[in-house]
Amino acid sequence: MSWLLVACGPQRLPSGLVYCSEGNPESFNPQLVTSGTTIDATSHQIYSRLIDYDTQSGKLVPALATHWSMSEDGLSYRFVLRENVKFQYSSRFTPSRTFNADDVLFSFNRIIDPQHPYHWVSRTGYPFFQSIGFAKQVKEIKKINDHEVIFYLARQDASFLSNLATDFAVILSAEYAQQQLALGHPENVDHFAIGTGPFTLVQYAKNEYIRYRRNPDFWGEPAKIDMLVFDITPKSTVRLAKLIAGDCSVSALPKAGELPVIKQHHDLIIESQPGLNVAFWAFNTQKPPLDDVRVRRALAYAVDKQNILRAVYQNTAIEATGVLPPASWAYDNNKGLNDYNPQKARDLLKEVGIKNLSIDIWAMPVARAYNPNALKTAELIQSDLANIGVKVNIVSYDWSVFSQRLSRDEYDSVLIGWNADNSDPDNFFTPLLSCSAMQSNNNRSRWCNRQFDAILDRAREVSTQAERKAIYQEAEAFLADQVPMVSLAHAKRVALTRSNVQNMQLTPFGGISFAHTSQAPLEAH
Amino acid sequence: MFRYLLRRLYLFLATSLVMVGVLFYTTGLFPVERSFALTGIHAPTANQLVQIEQDYKLNDNQAWQFFAYLQQRLSGNLGVSVTSNQSVAEELSAVLPASFELAIMAAIIAIGLGVPLGVLASQSQHKLTQNTIMAITLTGYSVPVFWLGLYLSLWFGVDLGWLPISGQLNLLYEIKPITGFMLIDILLSESEYSMSAFKDALLHIVLPATTLAVLPFTVVVRSTRSAMMNVMNQTFIRAAEARGMHTSTIILRHALPNALIPVLKHLGLMLGSFASYAIVVEMIFSWPGVGSWLVSGIYQRDYTVIQGGILAVALLIIFLSILIEVLHTVFNPLSRKDLYAAS
Numbered sequence: 001m002s003w004l005l006v007a008c009g010p011q012r013l014p015s016g017l018v019y020c021s022e023g024n025p026e027s028f029n030p031q032l033v034t035s036g037t038t039i040d041a042t043s044h045q046i047y048s049r050l051i052d053y054d055t056q057s058g059k060l061v062p063a064l065a066t067h068w069s070m071s072e073d074g075l076s077y078r079f080v081l082r083e084n085v086k087f088q089y090s091s092r093f094t095p096s097r098t099f100n101a102d103d104v105l106f107s108f109n110r111i112i113d114p115q116h117p118y119h120w121v122s123r124t125g126y127p128f129f130q131s132i133g134f135a136k137q138v139k140e141i142k143k144i145n146d147h148e149v150i151f152y153l154a155r156q157d158a159s160f161l162s163n164l165a166t167d168f169a170v171i172l173s174a175e176y177a178q179q180q181l182a183l184g185h186p187e188n189v190d191h192f193a194i195g196t197g198p199f200t201l202v203q204y205a206k207n208e209y210i211r212y213r214r215n216p217d218f219w220g221e222p223a224k225i226d227m228l229v230f231d232i233t234p235k236s237t238v239r240l241a242k243l244i245a246g247d248c249s250v251s252a253l254p255k256a257g258e259l260p261v262i263k264q265h266h267d268l269i270i271e272s273q274p275g276l277n278v279a280f281w282a283f284n285t286q287k288p289p290l291d292d293v294r295v296r297r298a299l300a301y302a303v304d305k306q307n308i309l310r311a312v313y314q315n316t317a318i319e320a321t322g323v324l325p326p327a328s329w330a331y332d333n334n335k336g337l338n339d340y341n342p343q344k345a346r347d348l349l350k351e352v353g354i355k356n357l358s359i360d361i362w363a364m365p366v367a368r369a370y371n372p373n374a375l376k377t378a379e380l381i382q383s384d385l386a387n388i389g390v391k392v393n394i395v396s397y398d399w400s401v402f403s404q405r406l407s408r409d410e411y412d413s414v415l416i417g418w419n420a421d422n423s424d425p426d427n428f429f430t431p432l433l434s435c436s437a438m439q440s441n442n443n444r445s446r447w448c449n450r451q452f453d454a455i456l457d458r459a460r461e462v463s464t465q466a467e468r469k470a471i472y473q474e475a476e477a478f479l480a481d482q483v484p485m486v487s488l489a490h491a492k493r494v495a496l497t498r499s500n501v502q503n504m505q506l507t508p509f510g511g512i513s514f515a516h517t518s519q520a521p522l523e524a525h
Numbered sequence: 526m527f528r529y530l531l532r533r534l535y536l537f538l539a540t541s542l543v544m545v546g547v548l549f550y551t552t553g554l555f556p557v558e559r560s561f562a563l564t565g566i567h568a569p570t571a572n573q574l575v576q577i578e579q580d581y582k583l584n585d586n587q588a589w590q591f592f593a594y595l596q597q598r599l600s601g602n603l604g605v606s607v608t609s610n611q612s613v614a615e616e617l618s619a620v621l622p623a624s625f626e627l628a629i630m631a632a633i634i635a636i637g638l639g640v641p642l643g644v645l646a647s648q649s650q651h652k653l654t655q656n657t658i659m660a661i662t663l664t665g666y667s668v669p670v671f672w673l674g675l676y677l678s679l680w681f682g683v684d685l686g687w688l689p690i691s692g693q694l695n696l697l698y699e700i701k702p703i704t705g706f707m708l709i710d711i712l713l714s715e716s717e718y719s720m721s722a723f724k725d726a727l728l729h730i731v732l733p734a735t736t737l738a739v740l741p742f743t744v745v746v747r748s749t750r751s752a753m754m755n756v757m758n759q760t761f762i763r764a765a766e767a768r769g770m771h772t773s774t775i776i777l778r779h780a781l782p783n784a785l786i787p788v789l790k791h792l793g794l795m796l797g798s799f800a801s802y803a804i805v806v807e808m809i810f811s812w813p814g815v816g817s818w819l820v821s822g823i824y825q826r827d828y829t830v831i832q833g834g835i836l837a838v839a840l841l842i843i844f845l846s847i848l849i850e851v852l853h854t855v856f857n858p859l860s861r862k863d864l865y866a867a868s
Contacts, residue, residue: 012718012721013695013697013718013721014697014699014718016697018697024608024609123567123568206606206608206616207818207821208813209696211696211699227697227699229696229697231692233691233811234821238691241678241683242691244683245683245686245688245689245690245691246686246689247692247695247696398824398825
């Protein structure tokens with residue numbers, strides 16, 4: 001009977017916030033991945049970067065670097081580092097010194113120097129840095145003194161600072177790394193993370209949860225919540241149910257079809273913000289007949305994007321006319337470049353002389369911010385293409401298998417997308433469609449065009465925004481002509497919160513951050 | 526009796542051996558490298574590769590490979606999980622207690638409510654009571670568990686907001702695993718929130734345990750009823766009545782113990798379907814037990830987790846079936862007689 005008595009007492013909850021996240025992180029070091037799930041769980045919780053984006057204005061603000069300056073020739077950047085920044089401690093590691101230039105050197109040399117003892121500890125490489133050619137871009141990083149470093153670049157690059165402010169460019173502890181290397185477990189550095197961010201990683205239970213505690217020594221304004229828990233819940237409906245039942249306070253990635261249900265509950269709030277992302281349909285341009293630009297154009301004309309916006313996004317997204325979304329400063333409405341025109345598509349195919357064309361569309365099995373339901377999108381494209389006499393076979397695997405096989409060049413076309421990591425427009429082109437992106441398998445179109453790379457290089461070398469915008473529009477026109485992929489939509493970023501959660505800031509790009517979030521106490525029920 | 530137990534032990538070993546054999550054969554059918562399917566190590570170093578070849582005798586013929594496989598699995602080496610790179614045996618021991626906790630709760634509900642109701646149904650003189658109980662149990666027996674689980678969570682969780690519908694505990698409570706059984710661990714923990722956490726854990730277990738209990742509950746009610754009706758007509762009961770004993774004494778002391786023997790047998794026969802029910806229930810309520818671990822392993826093509834999960838669940842079912850049979854024999858002298866006559 002005793003438990004019956006217990007059940008009548010008032011219920012008290014430890015203070016903290018539970019976030020229903022959509023999946024397991026692949027690693028706890030954002031340098032090694034590009035997946036949004038991992039970034040959400042690590043980048044802004046455990047780590048800090050040299051510089052950050054201000055979430056409101058999108059401008060660069062100091063983080064671990066308090067000042068920075070560019071030399072006149074644009075080839076070197078000098079950073080003055082913040083003093084008295086303490087690293088987190090764990091059962092494995094107690095820091096003996098504060099953050100200094102050695103940590104910066106370690107964090108970046110690991111990526112650019114193949115001789116570095118930690119370079120090969122990552123089995124997955126450094127996909128973001130490889131896709132932007134970071135190792136070629138940075139010639140050397142020099143320590144001036146404990147609190148000053150200089151980055152020497154091989155060529156001018158207007159996107160360099162933006163790249164340092166991305167979620168991937170986190171600062172690790174060199175001391176921790178040395179200690180673990182001496183113990184013979186270098187992989188621990190990426191698994192049992194130590195950083196300088198607002199939260200300390202406490203425990204990760206696969207398929208269940210990730211637990212963090214507030215870092216009391218955080219260099220910035222300390223986090224308002226004592227404990228942060230990521231409740232790993234892959235199913236979108238279950239996340240919603242948990243949010244309604246109060247098991248979590250914030251929930252990730254709702255499906256568009258669930259939004260009406262949320263509106264019925266007055267204690268739930270939908271936070272949304274135009275996102276810096278793009279969902280696209282990439283053609284494997286190395287595989288016939290998709291190596292023929294006329295075939296790609298024909299397929300692009302055949303897709304009714306409005307229909308996809310209605311059925312898949314329930315009108316929560318806007319039609320993509322190019323790669324860049326309207327939230328980017330380099331955006332221009334390019335409507336009319338590749339509009340829906342099935343007749344033109346049929347004519348083009350007739351001109352090429354292809355009959356009974358049949359292609360595979362790979363649809364990713366998971367919801368992403370840019371595309372909540374790739375399978376449905378694939379089905380819609382299937383019926384669009386049936387209209388012009390092309391047969392479509394839809395292929396899908398579970399996510400880990402899907403991404404592995406995608407790296408192997410055996411697909412015809414794939415429905416996938418991109419979430420920007422910073423507000424620089426270069427982030428939409430170089431990591432996705434450049435030749436270096438092809439080597440790191442991030443270029444899903446497997447499309448390497450020297451002419452296009454030259455345009456991108458040019459855009460990075462000039463520094464006024466107006467000039468850069470003009471060049472990026474040139475790049476958009478080039479893409480519209482060559483059609484390595486068809487951009488479909490730019491989705492809004494959406495998160496659901498309970499009404500007692502405050503300051504849950506969604507940024508148009510990058511991972512989620514709980515550094516400023518607070519929660520009014522829950523009433524017992 | 527000793528010979529009987531020995532024979533049951535042989536039966537257990539032989540069945541398990543066949544099961545491992547089937548598992549070994551199907552492992553070979555996974556569409557990946559054999560060494561990968563066996564160990565879960567994705568890109569082994571040269572040293573690891575040599576070790577794997579030695580451990581699993583990959584260069585020998587199938588029979589030797591099977592013995593090596595058996596040896597590895599028996600010594601507790603289930604490989605590492607493909608997705609998390611952690612030892613499968615460790616992951617398994619972390620999820621097993623949660624499943625047991627749920628199963629024990631469901632068993633308490635099913636037997637605690639089912640036996641009295643079954644007795645009531647058998648003893649009631651009212652046709653209406655009898656029919657009502659039978660109608661309810663027949664409905665419970667036929668309702669698909671996935672539908673029931675979803676509707677219970679929709680009603681009690683989403684619409685009414687009375688009960689939590691997923692997981693074991695609100696994650697803000699930080700409970701260190703000691704035994705692995707959540708309710709026990711909470712009582713053992715010295716957290717200032719342990720009482721609230723205990724209440725929270727109880728609330729979390731209500732819906733999954735009830736959903737899981739429905740099928741065994743109906744089985745218990747129906748088999749208790751028929752066994753009771755059977756027993757109550759036997760001569761020793763009538764003799765007891767003739768001696769003027771009280772009805773409740775007759776039922777509790779004389780009839781029920783005899784009636785429960787066939788109930789036990791019935792439950793034993795349905796262990797396999799209970800296990801598959803449990804997997805579905807764990808999935809619906811995101812209960813962190815073997816079932817949801819196994820299913821997510823299947824979704825992620827985590828070959829070592831799939832093997833480990835199947836091995837654990839199958840061994841458990843084989844073991845429990847044989848245990849129930851042994852118990853049946855222990856409690857039922859009649860079946861022992863059969864046995865001796867046969868041997």
